[in-house]
Amino acid sequence: MKGIAVSTTVNGDAVEYVCHGRETLLDVLRNHLGLIGAKEGCGTGDCGACSVTLDGELVCSCLVLGAEVEGRTVETVEGLADGDKLHPLQKRFLDGAALQCGICTPGFLIAAKALLDHNNNPSESEIRYALAGNLCRCTGYDKIVRAVSAAAGDMRRQQKAQVKRRATK
Numbered sequence: 001m002k003g004i005a006v007s008t009t010v011n012g013d014a015v016e017y018v019c020h021g022r023e024t025l026l027d028v029l030r031n032h033l034g035l036i037g038a039k040e041g042c043g044t045g046d047c048g049a050c051s052v053t054l055d056g057e058l059v060c061s062c063l064v065l066g067a068e069v070e071g072r073t074v075e076t077v078e079g080l081a082d083g084d085k086l087h088p089l090q091k092r093f094l095d096g097a098a099l100q101c102g103i104c105t106p107g108f109l110i111a112a113k114a115l116l117d118h119n120n121n122p123s124e125s126e127i128r129y130a131l132a133g134n135l136c137r138c139t140g141y142d143k144i145v146r147a148v149s150a151a152a153g154d155m156r157r158q159q160k161a162q163v164k165r166r167a168t169k
């Protein structure tokens with residue numbers, strides 16, 4: 001079987017790989033690129049454990065073919081932190097004990113980031129709606145929702161501080 005050559009951007013880095021036509025983006029990320037944050041929980045797009053963003057939109061990587069991302073931009077949980085500095089969502093998930101076994105955590109983080117990229121001040125119901133495609137069997141959802149809300153506040157404060165710094169230069 002002949003493979004398909006793909007050039008794309010993953011977490012800000014240009015990457016190239018060869019995949020089979022039926023190989024999912026999830027399999028490509030894990031098996032070809034060594035990015036194992038996204039997990040296969042169901043393989044049918046029902047659990048959200050494999051969530052990534054594709055051109056800024058939240059998708060289940062188990063439902064996207066690896067060949068479909070040619071020339072597009074993929075963001076995974078591995079791209080959230082800036083070196084050793086955790087993203088505010090990661091920090092709040094840790095501080096608020098919003099994780100337990102960790103299988104669902106990458107998907108929740110990516111879904112929450114996708115929400116906050118479009119709405120930096122979501123209500124509790126907006127957070128719950130945005131995370132509705134992600135399932136957790138360990139922690140329940142209240143701690144996760146609180147962590148996302150707290151991270152949104154942190155991100156708004158960081159953004160205000162950056163604007164202030166620019167204004168004083």
